[in-house]
Amino acid sequence: MRSPPSRPAAGPPPGRAGPATSGGDSTALSSTDYGDFELTTLVRFGGPGPADGGAGPVLLRASADAADGYAVSLDPNLRTVRLFRRDAGRSTVLAEVPLLVRGGTTLPLRIRARSTRIEVLVGDRTVIDTTDGTHRRGRIGPNVFGGRAAYQDTHVTAL
Secondary structure (H helix, E strand, O other), X not given: OOOOOOOOOOOOOOOEEOOEEEEEEEEOOOOOOEOOEEEEEEEXXXXXXXXXXXXXXXXXXXXXXXXXXXXXXXXXXXXXXXEEEEEOOEEEEEEEEEOOOOXXXXXEEEEEEEOOEEEEEEOOEEEEEEEOOOOOOEXXXXXXXXXXXXXXXXXXXXX
């Protein structure tokens, strides 16, 4: 099982952010903590070549060092969407759903966290809807590891 790295970087401001692109491993966390929120973004993975693989998690309710919190991971290599809980740097898969994710395509991603409920939508389709109350507040930010991904038109709304 692969899990997102726990190296934080300088983060985007809260609210709306422009494009963020990374090749390799990178994390950008907000400076603001969120409890209940809705995040929308467009995620685009690199080209179709094997060197362009990797995963594009979004960290949510994360600690400043990203060792605790949650990660919603779109993974073109495993063809899945997974929700991880991170506790002291260890990852536990809370939900995993098959989803064809291809390099070179853009996917609209929406994440809603309200109280203990976490919903993940790709396009208009709810792919994960689960509850976990371990982490109730924290930072939000995109993460890329093992490849290339771009996040565009990212917007976070506190609920």
